[in-house]
Amino acid sequence: MERAFTPLECLLPAAALRACADGGANLLYHITEGSQESFLPDYISGDFDSIQPEVKEYYKVKGCELIETMDQDLTDFTKCLQILQKKIEKKGLQVDVIVALGGLGGRFDQTMASVETLFHATNITPSPVIVIQECSLIYLLQPGKHKLHVDTGLEGPWCGLIPIGSPCESVTTTGLKWNLTNQVLKFGTLVSTSNTYDNSGIVTIDTDKPLLWTMAVKS
Amino acid sequence: MERAFTPLECLLPAGNLKFCLLILNQPFNKGHFHCLWSRAALRACADGGANLLYHITEGSQESFLPDYISGDFDSIQPEVKEYYKVKGCELIETMDQDLTDFTKCLQILQKKIEKKGLQVDVIVALGGLGGRFDQTMASVETLFHATNITPSPVIVIQECSLIYLLQPGKHKLHVDTGLEGPWCGLIPIGSPCESVTTTGLKWNLTNQVLKFGTLVSTSNTYDNSGIVTIDTDKPLLWTMAVKS
Numbered sequence: 001m002e003r004a005f006t007p008l009e010c011l012l013p014a015a016a017l018r019a020c021a022d023g024g025a026n027l028l029y030h031i032t033e034g035s036q037e038s039f040l041p042d043y044i045s046g047d048f049d050s051i052q053p054e055v056k057e058y059y060k061v062k063g064c065e066l067i068e069t070m071d072q073d074l075t076d077f078t079k080c081l082q083i084l085q086k087k088i089e090k091k092g093l094q095v096d097v098i099v100a101l102g103g104l105g106g107r108f109d110q111t112m113a114s115v116e117t118l119f120h121a122t123n124i125t126p127s128p129v130i131v132i133q134e135c136s137l138i139y140l141l142q143p144g145k146h147k148l149h150v151d152t153g154l155e156g157p158w159c160g161l162i163p164i165g166s167p168c169e170s171v172t173t174t175g176l177k178w179n180l181t182n183q184v185l186k187f188g189t190l191v192s193t194s195n196t197y198d199n200s201g202i203v204t205i206d207t208d209k210p211l212l213w214t215m216a217v218k219s
Numbered sequence: 220m221e222r223a224f225t226p227l228e229c230l231l232p233a234g235n236l237k238f239c240l241l242i243l244n245q246p247f248n249k250g251h252f253h254c255l256w257s258r259a260a261l262r263a264c265a266d267g268g269a270n271l272l273y274h275i276t277e278g279s280q281e282s283f284l285p286d287y288i289s290g291d292f293d294s295i296q297p298e299v300k301e302y303y304k305v306k307g308c309e310l311i312e313t314m315d316q317d318l319t320d321f322t323k324c325l326q327i328l329q330k331k332i333e334k335k336g337l338q339v340d341v342i343v344a345l346g347g348l349g350g351r352f353d354q355t356m357a358s359v360e361t362l363f364h365a366t367n368i369t370p371s372p373v374i375v376i377q378e379c380s381l382i383y384l385l386q387p388g389k390h391k392l393h394v395d396t397g398l399e400g401p402w403c404g405l406i407p408i409g410s411p412c413e414s415v416t417t418t419g420l421k422w423n424l425t426n427q428v429l430k431f432g433t434l435v436s437t438s439n440t441y442d443n444s445g446i447v448t449i450d451t452d453k454p455l456l457w458t459m460a461v462k463s
């Protein structure tokens with residue numbers, strides 16, 4: 001069974017639910033300066049060790065739900081996703097994709113924590129989860145066949161396949177400039193980076209293990 | 220046998236540490252750059268890293284000439300390439316498309332280290348952890364290859380992050396230079412680790428599995444001992460915060 005997906009379709013409007021994971025609320029507050037009222041999240045969750053007190057107070061007063069999650073083994077992102085899935089189910093929403101903004105820059109450990117959340121996401125939600133920050137997107141491909149539509153016009157010039165959690169014994173692709181045929185992808189052997197597309201607008205990937213897809217997003 | 224290492228020793232202004240500097244194609248901290256440049260035994264740029272060097276040393280590029288610039292030269296700007304060529308820097312074109320510019324630069328560096336008979340305690344790569352996600356992963360890939368290229372430890376520093384690949388076995392990291400930032404982590408990139416044991420961290424591990432989808436150590440921090448020990452059965456990526 002082939003899973004079809006258009007990674008950048010989400011950059012067209014509009015979101016059904018909006019949430020912040022802890023300090024994400026600070027960024028929301030500052031990026032919407034002057035019109036915060038028009039950009040209120042449905043909820044803010046986390047252990048609240050990053051959110052600024054005045055930001056927390058502002059959203060609380062405006063009626064946003066604040067959900068404290070104390071589990072120290074899971075990241076704020078993972079916990080936020082768990083809450084999101086509960087709300088999706090409660091509201092009976094049909095959700096094609098969950099988009100996380102941020103999470104790939106700055107601290108290297110937090111970038112890796114975002115990847116870790118994508119691994120957990122499989123057990124949290126049936127919806128695909130993607131992470132976008134500045135010019136990069138990441139999406140975890142589960143074992144099996146995938147068909148990615150990369151013809152939204154928003155795709156940047158590079159892409160890659162990263163065997164981040166464990167080696168992949170057999171990966172086959174079409175639609176890339178440097179395709180793979182039953183190839184091993186493994187850190188220390190081969191990792192596909194600085195790859196790009198042929199002109200078909202479609203990339204297919206068949207993988208035996210979880211494999212991280214990454215691609216450039218135009219600003 | 221335990222491997223002892225002080226990851227941030229290269230950023231200390233004094234001392235006898237012998238190291239080489241590679242400049243990669245991602246923006247880096249000016250303070251780190253100046254601290255490292257002045258005391259490096261050999262200095263090189265990997266392709267577009269030369270652009271960054273050229274711009275960060277604007278007005279005094281002549282005082283910051285690399286020993287060589289290597290790569291497939293698809294990122295270096297023509298005027299930058301010309302400038303360093305005219306100034307006598309060695310330009311080494313490396314066409315292998317299966318290896319990254321960073322890996323190839325490291326191979327050349329090791330050859331020069333051997334040719335000159337240099338004693339090298341560590342190789343420091345500046346840049347390589349920010350911007351494009353695929354290039355960050357490519358930097359990690361190079362650390363895996365580095366084991367077969369050079370006996371010297373290789374670390375990558377960009378802005379507030381450092382990464383260093385721990386080979387299977389016991390390691391003792393000295394984290395008391397004063398330049399350590401508040402966070403650290405252990406990332407089982409590449410394959411799961413079946414058994415990891417640590418001391419010196421706030422959240423230590425005892426014969427624990429580290430694996431994406433199970434447990435990855437991020438947002439960890441230190442106890443007050445100034446030393447972290449790690450015993451791992453598989454390659455494990457150490458990451459830590461660096462003060463600017």
